[in-house]
Amino acid sequence: MSTVTDTAQRLRLECGFPDIPLASPRSRDRLLAVRDAAVAEFRLHGYLGGSVDEIARGSGVSKPTIYSYFDTKERLFLDAIGDALISAYTGLSPVGEWSSARTAREAVRAFLLDWARRLLSPETIALRRTVIGEAERFPRLASLWALTNATYGDRPLAEALTAMSRAGLLDLPRGDLPLRQLIAMAVGAPQLVATFRPADFDAAELPEIAEGAVAVFWSSYGKEDR
Template sequence: MSTSDTRELLDSDDQGLPIFQPRDRSSASKRQTIARMALREFHRHGFSGASVDAIAEAAKVSKPTIYRHFDNKERLFLGVVAEALSAAYQELPVLAGSLPFRQVSEHQEMSALLERFLAAAAEAVLGEEIISLRRLVIGEAERFPQLAALWASINDEMINEPLMEAFWTLEQRGLLAIPDRSLAAQQLIALTIGAPQLVVTFHTETSTARAAERYLSSGILLFLSYYTKELR
């Protein structure tokens, strides 16, 4: 049987990112182990410096097994980084959907709910692993532009869109006046998460918790002082 006959089912999505279809539970488990060890190696050494031999040794598999699951080093890198990015954000839309924006009747309640969502978003995007991923994607952006595009689309889907939905609800309740909800979501993120994200990305000694605390409440207050309907 040829190597191509024994490979797992591999495909790519419309962004050129690998789609993996495991044949069975054992295959999926082995792939998860390879992905975990590969991500650790890429974190430490980047794409060029990472060794497939080291990944195989850490995962306790052979190099042909890695290539059977991921085809080549490039698809291995794309696959494991894309999965890690998606996993870091996956709880945010669930949280946003559970927050009672439809029951808000005053400014203080509105501010508290926005802070709950943005605190969770800050925890997701400012965690050590996701910041390390951010540095990795930035460093490899020229070689793998599809990862940068994926990051942007995940931010839109997992953070911007839930905020836009919350803004629409708060507008219906007569609390906000927002002519462009997409722009407003980007502005709120910039005021609360964007600056600390920039700081911790390039200053590794900075505490992520301290960086977020400095911006969260004041950023929401500044945002609401402009968009609250009664103040316009």
């Protein structure tokens, strides 16, 4: 798991995931081991089928210690899966520098490709299936995923596209339809295939998908290079 950033902490608190006070570095290491083992267990078996005994074995941390961090299995599930959701996005590169239509296109393409690769990794797809399966029981997880996606993905891309429009490189109508179209082509469509038809998904195609999405987007909204 990644270290907790200010943004990650804000997302957790905003969605009602309480902070866990830790007395020492050893306590932190144990907590990270428990989270990793819990994510692996819950991804395989879901909330109801997941075993705290197996999490204890997988983490090397005793059940009494686990319950000193999390007083219930429900809280353990929410914390571990919620932390993994945020970690899937942590480190997503900002939209890169640009000064022309060519470099702007490349910056957007690189951002979308990094985003797609993170979300469509086998581990994150398995996590997505877990959240979908448990969304009715744990709506806070669905809220956390949506907020995390907006914070690390939608908003930075929207800000970059707005700046490119102000610079005269794009001619965007009001509203977020162009943003939605671009994300759907580059991330949303392959994510559906990876989630529900994994045998038809090939991660090696993601660079071509990102390039094609940007080409279609620029053919509709791009202006001549200056």
